[in-house]
Amino acid sequence: MDKLTGLVKKYNDTSLILRIFIGLVIGAVLGVAVPKLTWIGLFGQVFVGCLKAIAPILVFVLIASALCQGSSKLDKRFGLVLWLYMISTFLAALVSTFASFIFKLKITFPEDVEVTETPPSGLGEVLQNLLLNVVKNPVESLATANYIGILFWAAFLGIAFKLLASEHTCQMLKDLADAVSQIVRWIINLAPFGIMGLVFSSVSTSGLSIFTEYGKLILLLVGCMFFVALVIDPILAAITLKRNPYPLVWRCLKHSGITAFFTRSSAANIPINMNLCKKLGLDPDMYSVSIPLGATINMDGAAVTITVMTLATANTMGVNVDLPTAIILSFIAALGACGASGVAGGSLLLIPMACALFGIPNDVAMMTVGVGYIIGVVQDSVETALNSSGDVMFAATAEYHTWQKEGKSLPKFLGGETETEV
Numbered sequence: 001m002d003k004l005t006g007l008v009k010k011y012n013d014t015s016l017i018l019r020i021f022i023g024l025v026i027g028a029v030l031g032v033a034v035p036k037l038t039w040i041g042l043f044g045q046v047f048v049g050c051l052k053a054i055a056p057i058l059v060f061v062l063i064a065s066a067l068c069q070g071s072s073k074l075d076k077r078f079g080l081v082l083w084l085y086m087i088s089t090f091l092a093a094l095v096s097t098f099a100s101f102i103f104k105l106k107i108t109f110p111e112d113v114e115v116t117e118t119p120p121s122g123l124g125e126v127l128q129n130l131l132l133n134v135v136k137n138p139v140e141s142l143a144t145a146n147y148i149g150i151l152f153w154a155a156f157l158g159i160a161f162k163l164l165a166s167e168h169t170c171q172m173l174k175d176l177a178d179a180v181s182q183i184v185r186w187i188i189n190l191a192p193f194g195i196m197g198l199v200f201s202s203v204s205t206s207g208l209s210i211f212t213e214y215g216k217l218i219l220l221l222v223g224c225m226f227f228v229a230l231v232i233d234p235i236l237a238a239i240t241l242k243r244n245p246y247p248l249v250w251r252c253l254k255h256s257g258i259t260a261f262f263t264r265s266s267a268a269n270i271p272i273n274m275n276l277c278k279k280l281g282l283d284p285d286m287y288s289v290s291i292p293l294g295a296t297i298n299m300d301g302a303a304v305t306i307t308v309m310t311l312a313t314a315n316t317m318g319v320n321v322d323l324p325t326a327i328i329l330s331f332i333a334a335l336g337a338c339g340a341s342g343v344a345g346g347s348l349l350l351i352p353m354a355c356a357l358f359g360i361p362n363d364v365a366m367m368t369v370g371v372g373y374i375i376g377v378v379q380d381s382v383e384t385a386l387n388s389s390g391d392v393m394f395a396a397t398a399e400y401h402t403w404q405k406e407g408k409s410l411p412k413f414l415g416g417e418t419e420t421e422v
Contacts, residue, residue, distance in 0.1 A: 023192035031203025041201035047194020067158025081398035092300035093330035096307035156206030260388035279421035299337035301348035301383030
Protein backbone atom coordinates (compact mmCIF):
# COMPACT_ATOMS: atom_id res chain seq x y z
CA MET A 1 0.00 0.00 0.00
CA ASP A 2 2.88 2.34 0.86
CA LYS A 3 4.49 1.59 -2.50
CA LEU A 4 1.26 2.47 -4.31
CA THR A 5 0.93 5.70 -2.34
CA GLY A 6 4.53 6.59 -3.17
CA LEU A 7 3.95 5.84 -6.85
CA VAL A 8 0.87 8.06 -6.94
CA LYS A 9 2.78 10.86 -5.19
CA LYS A 10 5.65 10.58 -7.66
CA TYR A 11 3.15 10.67 -10.54
CA ASN A 12 1.46 13.80 -9.17
CA ASP A 13 4.79 15.53 -8.48
CA THR A 14 5.94 15.06 -12.08
CA SER A 15 5.16 17.88 -14.53
CA LEU A 16 1.88 17.30 -16.38
CA ILE A 17 3.50 18.26 -19.71
CA LEU A 18 6.26 15.67 -19.16
CA ARG A 19 3.66 13.04 -18.28
CA ILE A 20 1.67 13.89 -21.42
CA PHE A 21 4.80 13.63 -23.56
CA ILE A 22 5.59 10.21 -22.09
CA GLY A 23 2.01 9.10 -22.76
CA LEU A 24 2.29 10.38 -26.33
CA VAL A 25 5.48 8.40 -26.98
CA ILE A 26 4.08 5.22 -25.41
CA GLY A 27 0.87 5.53 -27.45
CA ALA A 28 2.81 5.98 -30.71
CA VAL A 29 5.10 3.01 -29.98
CA LEU A 30 2.17 0.76 -29.08
CA GLY A 31 0.25 1.90 -32.17
CA VAL A 32 3.10 0.72 -34.39
CA ALA A 33 4.08 -2.37 -32.40
CA VAL A 34 0.70 -3.82 -31.38
CA PRO A 35 -2.02 -2.12 -33.48
CA LYS A 36 -4.49 -4.96 -32.87
CA LEU A 37 -4.74 -4.27 -29.14
CA THR A 38 -7.68 -1.95 -29.74
CA TRP A 39 -8.60 -1.84 -26.05
CA ILE A 40 -5.71 0.59 -25.50
CA GLY A 41 -7.72 3.15 -27.46
CA LEU A 42 -10.41 2.99 -24.76
CA PHE A 43 -8.20 5.14 -22.51
CA GLY A 44 -8.52 7.95 -25.04
CA GLN A 45 -12.24 7.48 -25.55
CA VAL A 46 -12.89 7.52 -21.80
CA PHE A 47 -10.73 10.63 -21.31
CA VAL A 48 -12.47 12.63 -24.04
CA GLY A 49 -15.84 11.28 -22.92
CA CYS A 50 -15.22 12.53 -19.38
CA LEU A 51 -14.21 15.99 -20.61
CA LYS A 52 -17.21 16.27 -22.91
CA ALA A 53 -19.54 15.11 -20.15
CA ILE A 54 -18.32 17.52 -17.46
CA ALA A 55 -17.60 20.58 -19.65
CA PRO A 56 -21.25 21.70 -20.17
CA ILE A 57 -21.99 21.40 -16.43
CA LEU A 58 -18.78 23.24 -15.54
CA VAL A 59 -19.55 26.14 -17.89
CA PHE A 60 -23.14 26.41 -16.66
CA VAL A 61 -22.33 26.49 -12.94
CA LEU A 62 -19.29 28.77 -13.38
CA ILE A 63 -21.24 31.38 -15.31
CA ALA A 64 -24.27 31.24 -13.00
CA SER A 65 -22.04 31.42 -9.91
CA ALA A 66 -19.87 34.24 -11.27
CA LEU A 67 -22.87 36.40 -12.17
CA CYS A 68 -24.62 35.64 -8.88
CA GLN A 69 -21.60 36.55 -6.77
CA GLY A 70 -19.51 38.85 -8.87
CA SER A 71 -19.38 42.55 -8.30
CA SER A 72 -17.73 42.92 -11.69
CA LYS A 73 -19.52 42.68 -14.98
CA LEU A 74 -18.93 42.00 -18.67
CA ASP A 75 -17.17 45.31 -19.39
CA LYS A 76 -14.89 46.58 -22.16
CA ARG A 77 -12.72 43.49 -21.77
CA PHE A 78 -15.52 41.39 -23.18
CA GLY A 79 -15.97 43.67 -26.19
CA LEU A 80 -12.22 43.53 -26.84
CA VAL A 81 -12.02 39.75 -26.67
CA LEU A 82 -14.98 39.46 -29.06
CA TRP A 83 -13.24 41.80 -31.48
CA LEU A 84 -10.01 39.78 -31.27
CA TYR A 85 -11.89 36.53 -31.87
CA MET A 86 -13.64 37.87 -34.97
CA ILE A 87 -10.75 39.77 -36.58
CA SER A 88 -8.35 36.83 -36.14
CA THR A 89 -10.84 34.45 -37.77
CA PHE A 90 -11.20 36.76 -40.78
CA LEU A 91 -7.42 37.25 -41.09
CA ALA A 92 -6.95 33.46 -40.94
CA ALA A 93 -9.32 33.09 -43.91
CA LEU A 94 -7.56 35.92 -45.76
CA VAL A 95 -4.11 34.38 -45.23
CA SER A 96 -5.42 31.05 -46.52
CA THR A 97 -6.83 32.76 -49.60
CA PHE A 98 -3.47 34.26 -50.56
CA ALA A 99 -1.66 31.00 -49.78
CA SER A 100 -4.11 29.11 -52.04
CA PHE A 101 -3.42 31.60 -54.84
CA ILE A 102 0.32 30.99 -54.49
CA PHE A 103 0.06 27.18 -54.25
CA LYS A 104 -2.71 26.24 -56.66
CA LEU A 105 -3.39 22.76 -55.36
CA LYS A 106 -5.88 20.28 -56.76
CA ILE A 107 -7.63 17.42 -54.97
CA THR A 108 -7.63 13.78 -56.02
CA PHE A 109 -11.05 12.41 -55.15
CA PRO A 110 -11.08 8.75 -54.03
CA GLU A 111 -13.80 6.65 -55.62
CA ASP A 112 -15.07 5.21 -52.34
CA VAL A 113 -15.71 8.52 -50.56
CA GLU A 114 -19.08 8.57 -48.85
CA VAL A 115 -20.37 11.24 -46.47
CA THR A 116 -23.70 10.74 -44.73
CA GLU A 117 -23.95 14.07 -42.88
CA THR A 118 -26.16 16.80 -44.34
CA PRO A 119 -24.41 20.18 -44.73
CA PRO A 120 -26.20 23.53 -44.32
CA SER A 121 -27.66 24.95 -47.53
CA GLY A 122 -26.09 28.38 -47.09
CA LEU A 123 -24.72 31.02 -44.78
CA GLY A 124 -28.25 32.08 -43.85
CA GLU A 125 -29.00 28.62 -42.50
CA VAL A 126 -25.74 28.58 -40.54
CA LEU A 127 -26.55 31.89 -38.85
CA GLN A 128 -30.18 30.87 -38.33
CA ASN A 129 -29.09 27.67 -36.61
CA LEU A 130 -26.69 29.68 -34.45
CA LEU A 131 -29.52 32.00 -33.36
CA LEU A 132 -31.92 29.13 -32.67
CA ASN A 133 -29.26 27.41 -30.57
CA VAL A 134 -29.20 30.45 -28.29
CA VAL A 135 -32.82 29.89 -27.21
CA LYS A 136 -32.80 26.10 -27.25
CA ASN A 137 -34.17 24.26 -24.20
CA PRO A 138 -31.54 24.62 -21.42
CA VAL A 139 -31.72 20.95 -20.44
CA GLU A 140 -31.28 19.94 -24.08
CA SER A 141 -28.40 22.42 -24.39
CA LEU A 142 -26.64 20.77 -21.45
CA ALA A 143 -27.26 17.29 -22.87
CA THR A 144 -26.00 18.17 -26.37
CA ALA A 145 -23.15 20.52 -25.31
CA ASN A 146 -24.77 23.50 -27.04
CA TYR A 147 -22.53 26.15 -25.50
CA ILE A 148 -24.29 29.15 -26.98
CA GLY A 149 -27.52 27.99 -25.32
CA ILE A 150 -25.68 27.17 -22.10
CA LEU A 151 -24.16 30.67 -22.02
CA PHE A 152 -27.53 32.29 -22.61
CA TRP A 153 -29.49 30.43 -19.93
CA ALA A 154 -26.67 30.38 -17.36
CA ALA A 155 -26.30 34.15 -17.73
CA PHE A 156 -30.03 34.69 -17.19
CA LEU A 157 -30.07 32.33 -14.21
CA GLY A 158 -27.02 34.00 -12.65
CA ILE A 159 -28.52 37.48 -13.05
CA ALA A 160 -31.85 36.30 -11.61
CA PHE A 161 -30.09 34.74 -8.61
CA LYS A 162 -28.13 37.94 -8.03
CA LEU A 163 -31.33 39.99 -7.99
CA LEU A 164 -33.55 37.63 -6.01
CA ALA A 165 -31.58 34.94 -4.17
CA SER A 166 -30.10 35.08 -0.69
CA GLU A 167 -26.40 35.13 0.09
CA HIS A 168 -26.62 31.46 1.13
CA THR A 169 -27.94 30.50 -2.33
CA CYS A 170 -25.07 32.27 -4.06
CA GLN A 171 -22.62 30.51 -1.73
CA MET A 172 -24.23 27.19 -2.62
CA LEU A 173 -23.69 27.97 -6.32
CA LYS A 174 -20.05 28.82 -5.60
CA ASP A 175 -19.56 25.55 -3.70
CA LEU A 176 -21.13 23.66 -6.61
CA ALA A 177 -18.82 25.41 -9.09
CA ASP A 178 -15.80 24.60 -6.90
CA ALA A 179 -16.84 20.94 -6.66
CA VAL A 180 -17.26 20.58 -10.43
CA SER A 181 -13.92 22.36 -10.97
CA GLN A 182 -12.27 19.82 -8.66
CA ILE A 183 -13.70 16.96 -10.74
CA VAL A 184 -12.22 18.61 -13.84
CA ARG A 185 -8.80 18.83 -12.17
CA TRP A 186 -8.97 15.11 -11.39
CA ILE A 187 -9.79 14.32 -15.02
CA ILE A 188 -7.01 16.55 -16.35
CA ASN A 189 -4.55 14.87 -13.98
CA LEU A 190 -5.21 11.61 -15.86
CA ALA A 191 -4.64 13.21 -19.27
CA PRO A 192 -1.41 11.22 -19.99
CA PHE A 193 -3.41 7.98 -20.11
CA GLY A 194 -6.03 9.60 -22.34
CA ILE A 195 -3.38 11.01 -24.69
CA MET A 196 -1.73 7.58 -24.87
CA GLY A 197 -5.03 6.02 -25.97
CA LEU A 198 -5.79 8.78 -28.49
CA VAL A 199 -2.33 8.57 -30.10
CA PHE A 200 -2.54 4.78 -30.20
CA SER A 201 -5.90 4.96 -32.04
CA SER A 202 -4.59 7.47 -34.60
CA VAL A 203 -1.36 5.61 -35.32
CA SER A 204 -2.90 2.12 -35.39
CA THR A 205 -5.78 3.04 -37.72
CA SER A 206 -4.42 5.74 -40.04
CA GLY A 207 -0.70 5.09 -40.10
CA LEU A 208 1.30 7.29 -42.43
CA SER A 209 -0.52 6.57 -45.71
CA ILE A 210 -2.41 9.87 -45.71
CA PHE A 211 0.89 11.76 -45.98
CA THR A 212 1.71 10.16 -49.34
CA GLU A 213 -1.69 10.68 -51.00
CA TYR A 214 -2.61 14.10 -49.63
CA GLY A 215 0.75 15.39 -48.41
CA LYS A 216 0.69 18.71 -50.28
CA LEU A 217 -2.85 19.50 -49.17
CA ILE A 218 -2.00 18.70 -45.54
CA LEU A 219 1.15 20.83 -45.74
CA LEU A 220 -0.82 23.82 -47.07
CA LEU A 221 -3.50 23.50 -44.40
CA VAL A 222 -1.03 22.99 -41.55
CA GLY A 223 1.30 25.68 -42.91
CA CYS A 224 -1.49 28.26 -42.93
CA MET A 225 -2.56 27.27 -39.42
CA PHE A 226 0.99 27.54 -38.08
CA PHE A 227 1.37 30.95 -39.75
CA VAL A 228 -1.81 32.15 -38.06
CA ALA A 229 -0.77 30.71 -34.67
CA LEU A 230 2.80 32.01 -34.77
CA VAL A 231 2.48 35.24 -36.78
CA ILE A 232 -1.07 36.61 -37.21
CA ASP A 233 -2.43 36.00 -33.70
CA PRO A 234 0.80 37.18 -31.99
CA ILE A 235 0.72 40.38 -34.07
CA LEU A 236 -2.83 41.09 -32.84
CA ALA A 237 -1.71 40.45 -29.26
CA ALA A 238 1.39 42.61 -29.73
CA ILE A 239 -0.65 45.52 -31.10
CA THR A 240 -3.04 45.25 -28.14
CA LEU A 241 -0.42 44.80 -25.39
CA LYS A 242 2.42 46.77 -27.05
CA ARG A 243 4.99 44.20 -26.00
CA ASN A 244 6.42 40.82 -27.01
CA PRO A 245 3.45 38.39 -26.96
CA TYR A 246 5.37 35.15 -27.51
CA PRO A 247 5.79 34.17 -23.84
CA LEU A 248 1.98 34.17 -23.66
CA VAL A 249 1.66 32.42 -27.03
CA TRP A 250 4.00 29.59 -25.96
CA ARG A 251 2.13 29.07 -22.69
CA CYS A 252 -1.20 28.81 -24.46
CA LEU A 253 0.13 26.41 -27.09
CA LYS A 254 1.88 24.31 -24.45
CA HIS A 255 -0.92 24.06 -21.90
CA SER A 256 -3.97 24.22 -24.21
CA GLY A 257 -2.86 23.42 -27.76
CA ILE A 258 -1.28 20.06 -26.96
CA THR A 259 -4.36 18.54 -25.33
CA ALA A 260 -6.66 20.13 -27.95
CA PHE A 261 -4.54 18.53 -30.68
CA PHE A 262 -5.38 15.08 -29.37
CA THR A 263 -8.96 15.59 -28.19
CA ARG A 264 -9.83 17.29 -31.52
CA SER A 265 -12.69 19.11 -29.83
CA SER A 266 -12.78 22.74 -28.69
CA ALA A 267 -15.74 21.82 -26.48
CA ALA A 268 -13.85 19.01 -24.76
CA ASN A 269 -10.90 21.34 -24.15
CA ILE A 270 -12.99 23.99 -22.36
CA PRO A 271 -12.20 22.64 -18.84
CA ILE A 272 -8.48 22.67 -19.65
CA ASN A 273 -8.70 26.26 -20.91
CA MET A 274 -10.62 27.29 -17.80
CA ASN A 275 -7.87 25.81 -15.65
CA LEU A 276 -5.19 27.60 -17.68
CA CYS A 277 -7.00 30.95 -17.36
CA LYS A 278 -7.05 30.47 -13.59
CA LYS A 279 -3.30 29.81 -13.57
CA LEU A 280 -2.75 32.95 -15.68
CA GLY A 281 -4.50 34.97 -12.99
CA LEU A 282 -7.50 35.98 -15.11
CA ASP A 283 -10.88 37.09 -13.77
CA PRO A 284 -13.28 34.10 -13.56
CA ASP A 285 -16.23 36.44 -14.21
CA MET A 286 -14.72 37.04 -17.65
CA TYR A 287 -13.17 33.75 -18.70
CA SER A 288 -16.17 31.69 -17.56
CA VAL A 289 -18.03 33.41 -20.41
CA SER A 290 -15.31 34.20 -22.97
CA ILE A 291 -13.77 30.71 -23.07
CA PRO A 292 -16.96 28.75 -23.95
CA LEU A 293 -17.92 31.57 -26.33
CA GLY A 294 -14.49 31.31 -27.95
CA ALA A 295 -15.04 27.58 -28.46
CA THR A 296 -17.97 28.62 -30.67
CA ILE A 297 -16.86 31.77 -32.51
CA ASN A 298 -13.04 31.86 -32.34
CA MET A 299 -12.50 29.55 -35.29
CA ASP A 300 -9.24 30.50 -37.02
CA GLY A 301 -8.50 26.89 -37.93
CA ALA A 302 -12.01 26.31 -39.28
CA ALA A 303 -11.70 29.42 -41.48
CA VAL A 304 -8.40 28.07 -42.85
CA THR A 305 -9.93 24.66 -43.59
CA ILE A 306 -13.01 26.07 -45.32
CA THR A 307 -10.97 28.48 -47.48
CA VAL A 308 -8.17 26.12 -48.51
CA MET A 309 -10.45 23.16 -49.25
CA THR A 310 -12.90 25.31 -51.22
CA LEU A 311 -10.23 26.93 -53.40
CA ALA A 312 -8.54 23.55 -53.97
CA THR A 313 -11.91 22.19 -55.15
CA ALA A 314 -12.32 25.21 -57.46
CA ASN A 315 -8.87 24.56 -58.94
CA THR A 316 -9.75 20.89 -59.44
CA MET A 317 -12.96 21.81 -61.29
CA GLY A 318 -11.20 24.42 -63.44
CA VAL A 319 -13.13 27.33 -61.92
CA ASN A 320 -11.35 30.65 -62.39
CA VAL A 321 -11.39 32.54 -59.09
CA ASP A 322 -10.53 36.24 -59.15
CA LEU A 323 -9.17 38.12 -56.14
CA PRO A 324 -12.34 40.10 -55.25
CA THR A 325 -14.40 36.89 -55.19
CA ALA A 326 -11.72 35.20 -53.09
CA ILE A 327 -11.90 38.04 -50.55
CA ILE A 328 -15.69 37.60 -50.42
CA LEU A 329 -14.97 33.91 -49.74
CA SER A 330 -12.81 35.00 -46.77
CA PHE A 331 -15.78 36.88 -45.26
CA ILE A 332 -18.09 33.91 -45.85
CA ALA A 333 -15.55 31.46 -44.40
CA ALA A 334 -15.07 33.64 -41.31
CA LEU A 335 -18.81 33.98 -40.69
CA GLY A 336 -19.46 30.33 -41.46
CA ALA A 337 -16.63 29.23 -39.17
CA CYS A 338 -18.42 30.93 -36.27
CA GLY A 339 -21.25 28.46 -36.80
CA ALA A 340 -18.96 25.45 -36.95
CA SER A 341 -19.63 22.79 -34.35
CA GLY A 342 -17.13 22.53 -31.51
CA VAL A 343 -16.65 18.82 -32.19
CA ALA A 344 -14.21 16.89 -34.38
CA GLY A 345 -14.72 17.66 -38.07
CA GLY A 346 -17.25 20.42 -37.42
CA SER A 347 -15.79 22.77 -40.03
CA LEU A 348 -15.85 20.28 -42.91
CA LEU A 349 -19.62 20.40 -43.39
CA LEU A 350 -19.40 24.12 -44.16
CA ILE A 351 -17.28 23.51 -47.27
CA PRO A 352 -20.32 22.92 -49.55
CA MET A 353 -21.72 26.29 -48.48
CA ALA A 354 -18.49 28.01 -49.55
CA CYS A 355 -18.25 25.96 -52.76
CA ALA A 356 -21.72 27.20 -53.75
CA LEU A 357 -20.19 30.69 -54.15
CA PHE A 358 -18.37 29.37 -57.24
CA GLY A 359 -21.24 27.28 -58.59
CA ILE A 360 -19.56 23.99 -57.65
CA PRO A 361 -22.15 21.16 -57.50
CA ASN A 362 -23.00 19.82 -54.07
CA ASP A 363 -21.98 16.28 -55.05
CA VAL A 364 -18.46 17.47 -55.81
CA ALA A 365 -18.32 19.57 -52.64
CA MET A 366 -19.34 16.56 -50.56
CA MET A 367 -16.46 14.58 -52.09
CA THR A 368 -14.18 17.33 -50.79
CA VAL A 369 -15.75 16.86 -47.37
CA GLY A 370 -14.94 13.16 -47.66
CA VAL A 371 -11.30 13.97 -48.37
CA GLY A 372 -11.39 16.22 -45.31
CA TYR A 373 -12.41 13.26 -43.17
CA ILE A 374 -9.55 11.20 -44.61
CA ILE A 375 -6.93 13.80 -43.66
CA GLY A 376 -8.80 14.80 -40.52
CA VAL A 377 -6.44 12.95 -38.21
CA VAL A 378 -3.92 15.72 -38.99
CA GLN A 379 -6.02 18.65 -40.28
CA ASP A 380 -8.64 18.61 -37.54
CA SER A 381 -6.06 18.06 -34.79
CA VAL A 382 -3.99 21.10 -35.79
CA GLU A 383 -7.16 23.13 -36.42
CA THR A 384 -8.46 22.45 -32.91
CA ALA A 385 -5.09 23.21 -31.33
CA LEU A 386 -5.08 26.60 -33.08
CA ASN A 387 -8.67 27.38 -32.14
CA SER A 388 -8.45 26.33 -28.51
CA SER A 389 -5.09 27.92 -27.68
CA GLY A 390 -6.34 31.13 -29.32
CA ASP A 391 -9.35 31.15 -26.99
CA VAL A 392 -7.08 31.51 -23.97
CA MET A 393 -4.53 33.78 -25.63
CA PHE A 394 -7.09 36.40 -26.66
CA ALA A 395 -8.96 36.17 -23.34
CA ALA A 396 -5.64 36.84 -21.57
CA THR A 397 -4.70 39.59 -24.04
CA ALA A 398 -7.95 41.46 -23.40
CA GLU A 399 -7.57 41.17 -19.63
CA TYR A 400 -3.89 42.14 -19.53
CA HIS A 401 -4.71 45.15 -21.72
CA THR A 402 -7.17 46.27 -19.03
CA TRP A 403 -4.52 45.72 -16.35
CA GLN A 404 -2.21 48.07 -18.25
CA LYS A 405 -4.85 50.78 -18.48
CA GLU A 406 -5.58 50.46 -14.75
CA GLY A 407 -1.89 50.64 -13.84
CA LYS A 408 -1.80 47.05 -12.58
CA SER A 409 1.41 45.10 -13.07
CA LEU A 410 1.46 42.41 -15.78
CA PRO A 411 2.63 38.82 -15.13
CA LYS A 412 6.37 38.28 -14.83
CA PHE A 413 6.56 36.39 -18.12
CA LEU A 414 5.37 39.59 -19.88
CA GLY A 415 7.83 41.82 -18.05
CA GLY A 416 5.67 42.70 -15.04
CA GLU A 417 5.80 41.73 -11.38
CA THR A 418 2.59 39.70 -10.87
CA GLU A 419 3.11 36.02 -10.01
CA THR A 420 1.21 33.36 -12.00
CA GLU A 421 1.21 29.58 -11.84
CA VAL A 422 2.49 29.22 -15.42
